[in-house]
Amino acid sequence: xxxFRFLAASAIGTYFEFLDFMLFTFAAPIIAFxxxxxxxxxxxxxxxxxxxxVGFLVRPIGALFFGHIGDKLGSRYSLLISMGLxxxxxxxxxxxxxxxxxxxFAPLCLMLLRAMQGFAFSAEYTGxxxxxxxxxxxxxxLLSSITIVAMCLGQLSGSQWISVLTSANTVETLPExxxxxxxxxxxxxVGGVGILLRLNMPxxxxxxxxxxxxxxxxxxxxxxxxxxxxxxxxxGIKSYALFGYxxxxxxxxxxxxxxxxxxxxxxxxxxxxxxxxFAGWLSDKIGxxxxxxxxxxxxxxxxxxxxxxxxxxxxxxxxxxxxxxxFGSGTYSGAIPALLAEVFKQEQRxxxxxxxxxxxxxxxxxxxxIMAVFSRYNQMIPGxxxxxxxxxxxxxxxxxxxxxxxxxxxxxxxxxxxx
Numbered sequence: 024x025x026x027f028r029f030l031a032a033s034a035i036g037t038y039f040e041f042l043d044f045m046l047f048t049f050a051a052p053i054i055a056f057x058x059x060x061x062x063x064x065x066x067x068x069x070x071x072x073x074x075x076x077v078g079f080l081v082r083p084i085g086a087l088f089f090g091h092i093g094d095k096l097g098s099r100y101s102l103l104i105s106m107g108l109x110x111x112x113x114x115x116x117x118x119x120x121x122x123x124x125x126x127x128f129a130p131l132c133l134m135l136l137r138a139m140q141g142f143a144f145s146a147e148y149t150g151x152x153x154x155x156x157x158x159x160x161x162x163x164x165l166l167s168s169i170t171i172v173a174m175c176l177g178q179l180s181g182s183q184w185i186s187v188l189t190s191a192n193t194v195e196t197l198p199e200x201x202x203x204x205x206x207x208x209x210x211x212x213v214g215g216v217g218i219l220l221r222l223n224m225p226x227x228x229x230x231x232x233x234x235x236x237x238x239x240x241x242x243x244x245x246x247x248x249x250x251x252x253x254x255x256x257x258x259g260i261k262s263y264a265l266f267g268y269x270x271x272x273x274x275x276x277x278x279x280x281x282x283x284x285x286x287x288x289x290x291x292x293x294x295x296x297x298x299x300x301f302a303g304w305l306s307d308k309i310g311x312x313x314x315x316x317x318x319x320x321x322x323x324x325x326x327x328x329x330x331x332x333x334x335x336x337x338x339x340x341x342x343x344x345x346x347x348x349x350f351g352s353g354t355y356s357g358a359i360p361a362l363l364a365e366v367f368k369q370e371q372r373x374x375x376x377x378x379x380x381x382x383x384x385x386x387x388x389x390x391x392x393i394m395a396v397f398s399r400y401n402q403m404i405p406g407x408x409x410x411x412x413x414x415x416x417x418x419x420x421x422x423x424x425x426x427x428x429x430x431x432x433x434x435x436x437x438x439x440x441x442x
Contacts, residue, residue: 030166032220033102034173037147039217040106041177042209043113044144047075047137048267049185049285051391052274053202056194057121058130065399068271072392074134075267078141079259079388085145086374086381093146093373101146101373103221108143110214112136117206121199145381164311167360168303175296175353178266179289181205186285194281240371240378247366250423251379254315257416258359258380259387261322261352264409265291268391269345276333276402277341287342294346295353302357311362312424316417318354323413325351330406348409 047054051071059067085105093101116136122129188201240248270284277284306314329344367375390408397404 030169032223034170036102036106036213036217036221037170037173038177038180039209039213040109040144040147041174042181043109043177043206043213044078044140045178045181045266046113046185046205046209047078047116047140048263049182049270049288050202050205051075051267052194052271052281053185053189053197054133057199057202058133059122069392069395070130072268072395074130074137076389076392077134078137078144079385081138081142082145082381082385082388083378085142086377088142089146090374090377093377094371098373099221103218105143105146106213106217106221109140110210110217112139112143112210113206113213114210117203117210145377162304162307163364164303164306164358164361165300166303167364168299168357171299171303171353171356171360172296175292175299179292179296181209182266182270182285182289182292186282186289189280189285190282240367240375244367244371244375248375248379250419251363251366251376252383252386253416253419254359255363255380255383256387257319257383257412258356259384260390260412261348261355261387261409263388263390264326264394264405265345265348265352268394268405272394272398272405273333273341277336277338279338287345290342291345291349291352294349295356298350298353299357302354303361306358306361311358311365312420314358315355315362315420318351318358319413319417319420322348322351322355323410326406326409326413327403328406330403334402 052068054074055064055067055071059070061067089101089105092104116133119125119132119136120129125132184205185202188205189197192198192201266288270281270288273279273284273287274281302314302318325344325348329341329348332338332341332344363376363380364372394405394408397408
């Protein structure tokens with residue numbers, strides 16, 4: 024019963040917090056238009072992706088902060104503080120004056136608020152799976168994947184919200200109150216409903232508490248941390264390529280309206296939700312590493328076909344391969360949370376999983392910026408980038424599992440490494 028209460032409160036809270044975090048992503052063209060000079064829209068969007076990336080630069084710092092609190096005081100306190108900070112930052116974005124009123128201070132203030140969002144969100148992804156791994160080993164993959172589904176629902180809500188608001192307007196004609204409303208309302212929901220739920224969630228501390236979890240982690244599990252950073256990096260690469268960079272790419276190269284590109288992202292999110300749960304369940308049966316291997320192969324192939332068909336202006340085939348890419352994305356995401364929790368010792372599990380995940384995702388968060396810059400010269404660069412990263416991560420995962428003194432957990436404690 025305690026596990027169910029935690030999972031319900033955590034999933035609902037995660038839904039609201041990820042909705043806040045992803046609104047910036049889906050509203051990127053709107054933000055570019057309102058917070059930068061209007062002379063060069065493409066350059067303004069690149070600057071916006073730069074601010075988007077700032078939110079990831081601070082996440083390792085947030086991971087150290089929240090990881091320390093989680094390992095010392097319990098996961099509930101980390102998740103409560105995280106939610107409060109996210110609420111304040113998102114509401115502030117909704118009220119922040121645009122470039123026409125504040126000039127250069129508008130994007131600077133926006134950058135600070137995005138950094139605050141990134142700091143707050145650093146506790147969210149790994150916190151629930153860390154708790155579940157400390158409380159119960161049974162069905163950890165499936166239970167951990169429920170939190171990722173909650174993220175997908177937040178992502179779906181964000182994309183649909185912006186899609187509805189832009190269906191009757193272009194970015195240039197969109198009334199100011201329309202794009203501000205989602206930030207204000209979702210921020211209030213996080214600050215009200217989300218915090219109330221997490222105040223009533225059970226708290227669990229590790230059975231053994233060390234004085235400084237981070238130092239203990241660096242002393243005993245450096246290899247595990249490094250490999251998990253690479254695994255988490257691909258979470259950022261595939262997620263923000265698919266749901267951050269891709270909608271504006273479709274608008275630019277296929278010529279479809281903003282609300283239609285967001286509808287494609289919404290459908291991809293629904294596909295990802297299904298495959299996330301499936302992968303979580305499957306990873307409990309055949310192991311996390313095997314699920315990750317197959318998802319990496321699928322995503323590498325799908326990315327190449329998706330961007331090739333976009334380049335050829337074949338929308339129907341492009342969308343089909345985007346949905347296949349989304350299925351692979353969910354398969355990868357479904358196995359990762361449990362893996363990150365299982366790799367680390369109990370007394371430093373929150374710190375280890377939070378730090379490795381947030382450093383990795385911070386690097387992957389540069390993906391939309393990289394793709395926006397280089398796709399100006401070659402439309403296939405995003406596909407090549409995802410495929411190349413898939414191969415690299417697959418090799419890292421394979422060689423990590425061939426080491427006698429190191430094992431990426433296969434989903435069953437004490438089982439042999441996957442070779």
